Amino acid sequence: MKKLHIVGIVVIAIAIGVIFVSLKNTSTYADFTQAISNPEKEYHVVGKLDKNQPQIYDPKINADQFIFTLIDNKGISKQVVLHKSKPQDFEKSEQIVLIGKMDGNEFHANDILMKCPSKYNDGKAQAQLN
Amino acid sequence: MNGVQYIQERLWAGNLGNAFVVLSFVGALLSFFAYYLSSKNLSFLKLARLAFNIHGFAVIGIIGTMFWMLLNHYFEYQYVYQHSNTSMDMKYILSCFWEGQEGSFLLWTFWNIALGTILKRQLKPGEWEIPVMTVFALVQVFLASMLLGVYVFDYKIGSNPFLLLRDHADFSNLPFLRKEGMVPATLDGKGLNPLLMNYWMTIHPPTLFLGFSSTLIPFAFAIGALWNKKYNEWQKIALPWTYFCILILGIGILMGGAWAYEALSFGGFWAWDPVENSSLVPWLIVVGAGHTMIINKNKGGSLFTTHFLAIGGFLLVLYSTFLTRSGVLGNASVHAFTDLGMTGQLVLYVLTFIFITVMLLINDKLFRVSYIMVSLLILFFGILYGYKRALLMLWLGGSGIVTFISYYKYFPKEKDEEDLYSREFWMFLGSLVFLLSGLIITYFTSIPVINKLFNTEFAPPKVAVYNSWMMPFAILIMILIGASQFLKYKKTDPKKFFKRISYSFLLSILFGLACSIPLYFLTKTEAKGIGTWDLVGFSALLVSGLFAVFANLDYYLMVLKGKVSKSGAAIAHIGFAMVLIGALISTSKKVTLAKNMADKKLEALGKDFDDKESVLLTQGDTVAMGPYLIVYKEKRREGIDIFYTVDYLKLDKNKKPEFEFTLVPIVKNNPRMGQSSAEPATKHYLSRDIYSHITFANMSIDTDTSSKKKNAFGEAKNYVGHVGDTIFASNALVIIDSLRSNLTKSQYEKNDSLLEVTAVLKCKTTDEKIFFAYPKFIIKKNVVIPQEDVVDELGLKLVFWKINPDDGTIEITMSEKLSNNKDFIVMKAFVFPYINVLWLGCLIMAFGTGIAVIERIRKFKLQS
Numbered sequence: 001m002k003k004l005h006i007v008g009i010v011v012i013a014i015a016i017g018v019i020f021v022s023l024k025n026t027s028t029y030a031d032f033t034q035a036i037s038n039p040e041k042e043y044h045v046v047g048k049l050d051k052n053q054p055q056i057y058d059p060k061i062n063a064d065q066f067i068f069t070l071i072d073n074k075g076i077s078k079q080v081v082l083h084k085s086k087p088q089d090f091e092k093s094e095q096i097v098l099i100g101k102m103d104g105n106e107f108h109a110n111d112i113l114m115k116c117p118s119k120y121n122d123g124k125a126q127a128q129l130n
Numbered sequence: 131m132n133g134v135q136y137i138q139e140r141l142w143a144g145n146l147g148n149a150f151v152v153l154s155f156v157g158a159l160l161s162f163f164a165y166y167l168s169s170k171n172l173s174f175l176k177l178a179r180l181a182f183n184i185h186g187f188a189v190i191g192i193i194g195t196m197f198w199m200l201l202n203h204y205f206e207y208q209y210v211y212q213h214s215n216t217s218m219d220m221k222y223i224l225s226c227f228w229e230g231q232e233g234s235f236l237l238w239t240f241w242n243i244a245l246g247t248i249l250k251r252q253l254k255p256g257e258w259e260i261p262v263m264t265v266f267a268l269v270q271v272f273l274a275s276m277l278l279g280v281y282v283f284d285y286k287i288g289s290n291p292f293l294l295l296r297d298h299a300d301f302s303n304l305p306f307l308r309k310e311g312m313v314p315a316t317l318d319g320k321g322l323n324p325l326l327m328n329y330w331m332t333i334h335p336p337t338l339f340l341g342f343s344s345t346l347i348p349f350a351f352a353i354g355a356l357w358n359k360k361y362n363e364w365q366k367i368a369l370p371w372t373y374f375c376i377l378i379l380g381i382g383i384l385m386g387g388a389w390a391y392e393a394l395s396f397g398g399f400w401a402w403d404p405v406e407n408s409s410l411v412p413w414l415i416v417v418g419a420g421h422t423m424i425i426n427k428n429k430g431g432s433l434f435t436t437h438f439l440a441i442g443g444f445l446l447v448l449y450s451t452f453l454t455r456s457g458v459l460g461n462a463s464v465h466a467f468t469d470l471g472m473t474g475q476l477v478l479y480v481l482t483f484i485f486i487t488v489m490l491l492i493n494d495k496l497f498r499v500s501y502i503m504v505s506l507l508i509l510f511f512g513i514l515y516g517y518k519r520a521l522l523m524l525w526l527g528g529s530g531i532v533t534f535i536s537y538y539k540y541f542p543k544e545k546d547e548e549d550l551y552s553r554e555f556w557m558f559l560g561s562l563v564f565l566l567s568g569l570i571i572t573y574f575t576s577i578p579v580i581n582k583l584f585n586t587e588f589a590p591p592k593v594a595v596y597n598s599w600m601m602p603f604a605i606l607i608m609i610l611i612g613a614s615q616f617l618k619y620k621k622t623d624p625k626k627f628f629k630r631i632s633y634s635f636l637l638s639i640l641f642g643l644a645c646s647i648p649l650y651f652l653t654k655t656e657a658k659g660i661g662t663w664d665l666v667g668f669s670a671l672l673v674s675g676l677f678a679v680f681a682n683l684d685y686y687l688m689v690l691k692g693k694v695s696k697s698g699a700a701i702a703h704i705g706f707a708m709v710l711i712g713a714l715i716s717t718s719k720k721v722t723l724a725k726n727m728a729d730k731k732l733e734a735l736g737k738d739f740d741d742k743e744s745v746l747l748t749q750g751d752t753v754a755m756g757p758y759l760i761v762y763k764e765k766r767r768e769g770i771d772i773f774y775t776v777d778y779l780k781l782d783k784n785k786k787p788e789f790e791f792t793l794v795p796i797v798k799n800n801p802r803m804g805q806s807s808a809e810p811a812t813k814h815y816l817s818r819d820i821y822s823h824i825t826f827a828n829m830s831i832d833t834d835t836s837s838k839k840k841n842a843f844g845e846a847k848n849y850v851g852h853v854g855d856t857i858f859a860s861n862a863l864v865i866i867d868s869l870r871s872n873l874t875k876s877q878y879e880k881n882d883s884l885l886e887v888t889a890v891l892k893c894k895t896t897d898e899k900i901f902f903a904y905p906k907f908i909i910k911k912n913v914v915i916p917q918e919d920v921v922d923e924l925g926l927k928l929v930f931w932k933i934n935p936d937d938g939t940i941e942i943t944m945s946e947k948l949s950n951n952k953d954f955i956v957m958k959a960f961v962f963p964y965i966n967v968l969w970l971g972c973l974i975m976a977f978g979t980g981i982a983v984i985e986r987i988r989k990f991k992l993q994s
Binding site: 002003004007008011014015018019022023025026027028029030043044057059060063064084085086087088089092093099114 | 547548550555558559562565566569570573574577586587588589591592595599743744745746797805806807808824825826827829954956
C-alpha cells in the first residue's frame with residue numbers, strides 16, 4: 001500500500017468525521033416547545049414579533065439588553081431577553097430568527113437575524129448582522 | 131409582448147438588445163457544435179471561430195445597449211428602472227450594470243469571451259484549441275441562455291435584461307403603467323443599492339468575476355485531456371493561466387473582505403458568509419490544482435488529482451452560483467437573494483458538467499453508453515414522475531461510484547512511490563489539505579441544501595465553528611509551506627534537510643513563543659468561549675506561521691540569492707503566511723473597548739455584564755472607553771445617510787484631555803433593504819485599527835432648533851431629602867451639601883420678620899465638573915416665598931420650597947431644560963491589533979503570485 005493511499009484514507013476519514021461531529025453539535029431550527037423541552041441545547045427559533053406586548057430597551061441601564069415577545073411559527077409566544085442592543089428598525093421586521101436557549105420561562109438569545117420586507121433586493125449581499 | 135408602443139417608450143433599444151441576446155445564444159451554440167465537429171473534421175474550424183467571434187460581438191452589443199439605456203435613463207425598461215435613477219452619481223454606473231443578476235452574468239460572459247479570444251490565438255489549432263474552445267463555447271451557451279427570458283413549456287429560461295417595465299410581473303401593476311399607454315416623462319428609477327456605492331464595489335465584482343472566469347481555463351484543458359486521453363501536455367500550457375486565476379480570484383476575494391470591513395458592520399473582514407465562502411472554496415481548490423500541476427511538470431504523476439482539482443474548481447464556481455443565486459439559502463442566511471426562478475436551470479448546468487466529466491472518464495464504449503442511457507432515464511423519470519431529490523442523490527451516488535471504477539480501470543497511474551523526503555510528496559499533501567478544507571467549508575455552507583434534500587432542520591454554523599475547524603488546516607498548511615521549500619524533487623538528503631530547516635524552526639519557536647506566551651497565556655483573551663486548547667491552537671498557528679515566513683525568507687535570501695524573478699513562490703508563501711498571522715492576531719486579540727470601561731463596575735452588575743459590548747453615548751457627554759475619552763458631538767443627515775460625529779480624546783501627561791481623532795460612523799436608512807444598515811468608521815494606525823459602528827440610534831433629526839423650545843423647562847419633579855442626599859438629573863448628580871440660614875433658630879423665634887434658608891446644592895457632572903446652586907427658602911411675615919436658582923451650564927432649575935421640621939427633611943423641585951433630554955447613540959468599538967499585517971500580506975502574496983505568473987509565461991515561451 002502506498003503512503004498516498006494511507007493519506008487518502010485519512011482524508012476521507014476526517015471528512016466523514018466532520019460530518020458526524022458537526023451534525024451532532026449543530027443547532028437546529030426549532031420552536032419554543034422544543035427549546036423548552038431541552039433547555040441545555042442552543043436552538044434557532046424562528047418567529048414574528050408580538051406587537052401587542054411591550055418592548056423594553058433602556059440603554060441607560062443596559063445597552064446590551066433588549067426584552068420583547070416573540071410568537072414562534074406554532075403560535076406560542078414567549079418573552080425574549082436578547083443580550084445585544086436593540087436592532088435598528090426592529091419594528092419593521094417581518095421574520096426573526098433568534099439564536100439561544102430557554103431559561104425558565106424566558107428565551108435568552110445571544111444573536112438575532114432579522115428579515116425586513118424589501119421588494120427590490122437583488123443579487124448582491126444584503127447583509128445586516130445584528 | 132403585445133406589440134403596442136406606449137408613448138415615451140424607446141422600443142428600439144429593447145429590440146436591438148434582444149436581437150443581440152438571440153445572436154449571442156445562437157453564436158455560442160453554433161460555435162459549440164462547429165468546434166465539436168472540427169474534432170472530427172478540421173474544415174469546421176473556420177465556422178467555429180467565426181461563430182465564437184459573432185457571439186463575442188453580440189455580447190459586447192448587449193453590454194453596449196445596456197450602458198446606453200442606463201446612461202440615458204430609459205426607465206421604461208425594468209433593469210434600468212430597478213438599478214439606477216437620475217439623482218445618482220454617474221461614477222457608479224458600472225455598479226448599476228452588475229447589481230442585477232443579469233448584469234453580473236454578462237460580466238462573467240464577457241470575461242469568458244476575453245479569455246477565450248486570447249486562448250484561441252495562443253493555442254495550436256490542431257491540438258488544444260478544439261477541445262478547450264468546445265468547452266468554452268458550451269459554457270457560453272449556458273451563460274447566454276441565462277439572458278434569454280423565453281418560456282419553453284411554461285418553464286422560464288433565463289431572465290432578460292431588456293424586459294419592459296410594463297411586462298415585468300413585479301411592476302406591471304404600478305399605477306402609472308395601468309393608465310392607458312403612457313410612460314410618464316418624469317419617471318425615475320429605484321436607484322442603486324446604497325451599499326454598493328463604495329469604491330470597492332466598482333472594482334471588486336469585475337476582479338472577482340475575472341477570477342471566476344479564469345477557473346474555466348484549467349477546467350477546459352482538463353476536460354479536453356479526458357476527451358483526448360492526453361493527460362500530461364496541457365499542464366504546461368495551463369500552468370501560467372492557473373496561477374493567473376489564483377492571483378485574480380485571490381485579489382477579488384480579499385477586495386470583498388476589504389469592502390466588508392469598510393462598509394458592512396460585520397465587525398471584521400471575514401464572516402464566513404455563504405457569499406464569501408463560495409468564492410473562497412474555488413480558490414482553495416485551484417491553488418491545490420496549481421500545486422499538483424507543478425509536481426506534474428517537475429516530476430510527472432499526480433494526474434488524477436490534478437484533473438480532479440482542475441475540474442472541481444470550476445464545478446464549485448458553478449455550484450456557488452447555484453447556492454447564491456437560486457434562493458436556496460433563503461431562510462438560512464441573512465442575505466436575501468432574489469430567486470429569479472432559475473433554480474432548475476442552475477442545477478441542470480451543474481449536473482450537466484458533472485455528467486460530462488464522468489462520461490469522459492469512462493474509457494469503454496459500452497460502459498459509457500450505458501452511463502449516458504441510465505442518466506437520461508433518471509432525468510426523464512424525474513421530469514415525468516417526480517421523486518427528484520431521491521433520483522438526484524441516486525444519480526450523484528452512482529456517478530461517484532462510476533468515477534471510482536473508471537479511475538481504477540482506465541486512468542494512468544504511477545508505478546513508483548514518492549519518496550518521503552521529496553518535495554512532491556509534501557506538496558501533494560498540501561494540495562489535499564486545501565481540498566479537504568475546501569470540502570469542509572462547502573459542506574458547512576451547503577447545510578441549507580442538505581436541509582432541502584433530507585428534510586432536516588439544521589441551522590447554519592456560527593463563525594466560531596468555521597474558525598475552530600479551519601485552525602488545524604491552517605497550522606498544517608503553514609508547516610508544509612515552510613518545510614517543503616527545502617525539499618528537492620524526487621529525493622533529498624534527510625540530514626541536510628533537517629539541518630537546513632532547523633534554523634527557521636528554532637527561530638520560529640523562539641519568536642513564536644516569545645509572542646504567543648504573553649499574547650495568549652499572560653494576558654486575557656476576551657473572545658467568548660475560548661478554552662485552553664484554543665489558546666494552544668492560536669500559539670501553534672503563530673509559531674507555524676512564523677516558521678513559514680522564516681523558512682521562505684531563508685530560501686529566498688540564501689538559496690535564490692534574493693533574485694526576485696525566481697522567487698514568486700517564496701514571496702507569495704510569505705504573503706500567505708502573513709495573511710493568516712494577521713487574521714489570527716487581529717481576530718483573537720480583538721479588544722472590545724466598551725467592555726474595558728465597564729470593568730470597573732463589573733462586580734456591581736454581576737457576571738452577566740461580562741458579555742457587554744455596546745456603550746451608550748449621550749450627546750455632549752464625555753465617557754471613558756478603554757484608553758479614550760469619547761464624546762458624541764452631533765449628527766447630521768445627507769441623503770439617506772446619517773452621520774454621527776464622535777470625538778476621541780486621550781489624557782496627556784498632565785491628565786488633561788487632548789483631542790486625538792474623530793470617527794464618523796454612519797447609519798444608512800436604506801430603502802432598498804427595508805431596514806437601515808450601519809456603516810462603520812475606522813481610525814487606522816500602523817499597529818492597530820480602532821473600529822466602531824452604531825448599533826442603535828435615533829434616526830430622526832430634530833429640525834426645530836428654535837431657542838424658545840430649547841430654553842423651555844420641562845415638568846418639575848419634587849424630591850424629599852436630608853442634607854447629604856443626592857438628586858439624579860439627566861446630566862449631573864445634585865447633592866444637598868448644606869443648609870445656611872440668615873438667622874439662628876432662637877433668633878427666628880424671637881423675631882419672625884424674615885427667615886432666609888439657602889440650600890447649597892453641589893451639582894457634579896459626569897466629567898467631574900462642579901457647579902453650585904443656591905435656591906432660597908424665604909419666609910416673610912409667615913408667607914413662604916421660594917427663590918429659585920438656575921444652573922445655566924446644566925439647564926437645571928431648582929426650587930427649595932418646603933422644610934419639614936418634624937423629620938428634618940427638605941423638599942426641592944427640579945426641572946430640566948428640554949434641551950437636556952439629549953440625543954444618544956449606542957455604539958460598539960473594537961481595536962483590531964496588527965490588522966495591517968494581514969493587508970500587507972495580501973499585497974505581498976499578490977506581488978509574489980504576479981511574479982510567478984510572469985515567470986511561468988516566460989518559461990513557457992522559452993520552451994515552445
